[in-house]
Amino acid sequence: MVKIAKEKLPVLLQAWAAGAMVFVPQEREGTRVFLPWNGEGKLALGEENTLEPPKDLFFPRTETMYRYKVQGQDAEITEVPSFEDKMILVGVRSCDARSFALMDDVFLTKGYVDEFYRRRRENTRVVALACTEAAPTCFCTAFGIDPGRAEGVDVQMRPLDDGYLLEAVTEAGQELLNQAGSLLEEAGKASPPGAALPSLQVDVGGVTEKLQQMFEHPYWTEVSRKCLGCGACTYLCPTCHCFDIQSENLGNTGYKFRCWDSCMFSEYTRMAGGHNPRPSKKERLRNRFLHKLQYFPERYGKFACVGCGRCLDRCPVNVDITRVIREVKEVTL
Amino acid sequence: MAVEARVNPLVPMEGRIVKIIEETPDVKTFHVTTEKGKPFTPMPGQLAMLSLFEVGEAMFSITSQGPEHLEIAIKRVGMLTEALHEAEPGQTVGIRGPYGNGFPLDMFYGKDILFIAGGIGLAPVRSLINYCIEHREKFGHLWIIYGARSPADLCFKQDLFENWPRVENCRVDVTVDKGDEGWKGHEGFVPAFVEKLNPSPEGKVAVTCGPPIMIKFVLQSLEKLGFRDDQIVTTLEMRMKCGIGKCGRCNLGSRYVCLDGPVFTLAQLKEMPNEY
Numbered sequence: 001m002v003k004i005a006k007e008k009l010p011v012l013l014q015a016w017a018a019g020a021m022v023f024v025p026q027e028r029e030g031t032r033v034f035l036p037w038n039g040e041g042k043l044a045l046g047e048e049n050t051l052e053p054p055k056d057l058f059f060p061r062t063e064t065m066y067r068y069k070v071q072g073q074d075a076e077i078t079e080v081p082s083f084e085d086k087m088i089l090v091g092v093r094s095c096d097a098r099s100f101a102l103m104d105d106v107f108l109t110k111g112y113v114d115e116f117y118r119r120r121r122e123n124t125r126v127v128a129l130a131c132t133e134a135a136p137t138c139f140c141t142a143f144g145i146d147p148g149r150a151e152g153v154d155v156q157m158r159p160l161d162d163g164y165l166l167e168a169v170t171e172a173g174q175e176l177l178n179q180a181g182s183l184l185e186e187a188g189k190a191s192p193p194g195a196a197l198p199s200l201q202v203d204v205g206g207v208t209e210k211l212q213q214m215f216e217h218p219y220w221t222e223v224s225r226k227c228l229g230c231g232a233c234t235y236l237c238p239t240c241h242c243f244d245i246q247s248e249n250l251g252n253t254g255y256k257f258r259c260w261d262s263c264m265f266s267e268y269t270r271m272a273g274g275h276n277p278r279p280s281k282k283e284r285l286r287n288r289f290l291h292k293l294q295y296f297p298e299r300y301g302k303f304a305c306v307g308c309g310r311c312l313d314r315c316p317v318n319v320d321i322t323r324v325i326r327e328v329k330e331v332t333l
Numbered sequence: 334m335a336v337e338a339r340v341n342p343l344v345p346m347e348g349r350i351v352k353i354i355e356e357t358p359d360v361k362t363f364h365v366t367t368e369k370g371k372p373f374t375p376m377p378g379q380l381a382m383l384s385l386f387e388v389g390e391a392m393f394s395i396t397s398q399g400p401e402h403l404e405i406a407i408k409r410v411g412m413l414t415e416a417l418h419e420a421e422p423g424q425t426v427g428i429r430g431p432y433g434n435g436f437p438l439d440m441f442y443g444k445d446i447l448f449i450a451g452g453i454g455l456a457p458v459r460s461l462i463n464y465c466i467e468h469r470e471k472f473g474h475l476w477i478i479y480g481a482r483s484p485a486d487l488c489f490k491q492d493l494f495e496n497w498p499r500v501e502n503c504r505v506d507v508t509v510d511k512g513d514e515g516w517k518g519h520e521g522f523v524p525a526f527v528e529k530l531n532p533s534p535e536g537k538v539a540v541t542c543g544p545p546i547m548i549k550f551v552l553q554s555l556e557k558l559g560f561r562d563d564q565i566v567t568t569l570e571m572r573m574k575c576g577i578g579k580c581g582r583c584n585l586g587s588r589y590v591c592l593d594g595p596v597f598t599l600a601q602l603k604e605m606p607n608e609y
């Protein structure tokens with residue numbers, strides 16, 4: 001096992017940044033954000049997870065899909081150059097690492113590969129960071145996630161008092177460590193602090209089966225009463241993947257782009273002539289929770305929640321998925 | 334080593350409208366081709382995403398195809414469909430597909446088929462009717478029951494009144510909600526017409542497509558006539574963007590209508606959330 005001293009980590013990031021774009025949580029305007037490392041930022045690895053998940057690195061908020069040129073009846077499209085940059089994501093927590101696997105299920109399986117996503121995802125290495133402290137809203141263990149050890153990553157980092165233990169999990173991860181050269185030292189017997197144990201205990205056992213019988217239940221009216229339909233929960237959720245496709249015209253040229261969308265907006269499902277299969281916030285909030293806890297498990301065999309706690313932390317009216325899970329299990333059918 | 338060429342399913346092909354047929358005051362059929370010929374070869378009931386780049390993109394059933402082109406019948410209802418109705422032959426469009434599951438042909442082989450459609454709902458059903466006619470020996474009796482608001486609103490008149498009635502072992506019955514001076518055919522709504530014609534469910538499969546309200550009452554009529562849920566097939570419409578099960582928009586429970594639909598049996602529909 002090898003380790004790196006805390007003050008040397010920026011040097012390592014700098015070395016990696018020579019061959020790739022390195023994204024790492026940094027402090028900006030009082031919040032923690034995944035930003036490209038330029039050697040000067042203030043690293044924010046010690047505290048809680050980032051406010052926003054790193055999903056936009058694979059699935060940007062807006063992404064140009066192709067350009068077009070229109071001339072009378074004629075039109076021509078050109079594809080945008082494919083994304084070739086290499087990326088290294090450093091400091092990804094176990095919950096967000098699981099979310100990458102869920103996004104892979106959506107964008108890379110079931111008959112079609114989303115090329116925009118694939119290009120970014122394939123060119124990316126992930127360096128995970130073990131959590132030693134849990135926020136009051138964390139509940140990753142409910143989904144079998146180990147806050148001390150992330151799944152599907154290339155390198156696992158664990159904080160020590162004066163540095164980080166580094167363990168290569170994949171060959172690509174070993175190559176990253178090889179690049180570190182003399183920055184690393186033998187860790188000897190250094191033992192990392194134990195992984196965080198979330199205090200928020202949630203038992204998701206049986207929740208899918210219960211929800212399968214609850215589509216018409218009056219509970220959804222009750223739980224959605226205070227929802228504002230602001231969509232903050234879906235924007236902050238590392239597993240929400242809905243997008244819209246729009247075009248932007250500039251004279252006789254323009255481009256088609258996709259951008260994040262939210263099932264919490266009424267426009268989302270409204271059809272020509274005004275018919276809307278999910279006309280009120282009751283249907284929309286129900287869809288959000290059923291998607292996470294019933295539909296996704298039915299389709300992909302996994303929950304589409306990783307217990308990161310972002311939605312319950314930030315919902316302006318305290319709609320709380322952990323409470324929903326608990327209440328769903330308790331309501332009488 | 335040859336590098337595997339990857340096709341980006343979200344980027345359309347450049348296609349061209351080569352022919353436009355005015356079906357009704359608000360429905361036109363567009364023949365679309367590409368420089369390399371037919372954009373792709375869909376199965377009956379499959380879909381295409383059609384776009385005018387500077388206006389928008391939407392999903393449509395492919396109502397028929399020839400060796401060199403696809404046919405798409407479009408009702409004028411909003412921005413894109415309005416703009417398409419203003420287009421002239423020669424117009425470049427974006428086209429991608431084929432999408433959706435299409436009709437479950439296995440269910441139809443060797444059976445008598447009852448087609449029940451209203452308005453533009455004949456568009457997807459027509460792709461199946463034409464397929465059955467092309468492969469006539471694989472299917473039993475074909476019975477087409479179709480209705481529209483008025484005689485002027487009947488789509489695909491040449492098929493209804495000339496082509497299909499000439500097909501061997503095929504029957505066509507047409508109704509309009511309200512006739513005009515020249516109309517000598519049946520007057521009345523489709524569901525009541527179906528009950529009056531009283532088709533027996535014996536050895537049959539029924540396919541129905543049309544406005545949601547028509548579908549709702551046709552399903553009740555079929556039930557009355559003794560059709561079972563697994564003898565009835567219908568198609569769904571949800572708002573769509575990607576067409577490939579990624580954008581999340583068209584979900585009905587854990588299924589995506591663009592990918593797992595748009596064709597479902599009534600038995601399948603009854604197991605899904607009632608949210609369409």
Ligand SMILES: Cc1cc2nc3c(=O)[nH]c(=O)nc-3n(C[C@H](O)[C@H](O)[C@H](O)COP(=O)(O)OP(=O)(O)OC[C@H]3O[C@@H](n4cnc5c(N)ncnc54)[C@H](O)[C@@H]3O)c2cc1C
Pocket residue numbers: 270271272273380389390391392393394395406407408409410411412413414415453456457569570571572573574595
């Ligand atoms: C599976 C399927 C098959 C269809 N087949 C046909 C067909 O054969 N012929 C035909 O005329 N129409 C068909 N439609 C409906 C057609 O997609 C809509 O009429 C069209 O999207 C309206 O676009 P607009 O821009 O003119 O309307 P606007 O109201 O201006 O549309 C705005 C946006 O809403 C979305 N939208 C609106 N209505 C619908 C709708 N009903 N379904 C899906 N998205 C919608 C579109 O994405 C569009 O970009 C089908 C729809 C689906 C889902």
Ligand code: SF4
Pocket residue numbers: 233236237238239292304305306307308309310311312321
């Ligand atoms: S639903 Fe909430 S807790 Fe679960 S992954 Fe999404 S944001 Fe995190």
Ligand code: SF4
Pocket residue numbers: 226227228229230231232233234264314315316317318319
């Ligand atoms: S963040 Fe809260 S109020 Fe906003 S849409 Fe989500 S549940 Fe509703």
Ligand code: FES
Pocket residue numbers: 572573574575576577578579580581582583584589590591592
């Ligand atoms: S249209 Fe995007 S998931 Fe069906």
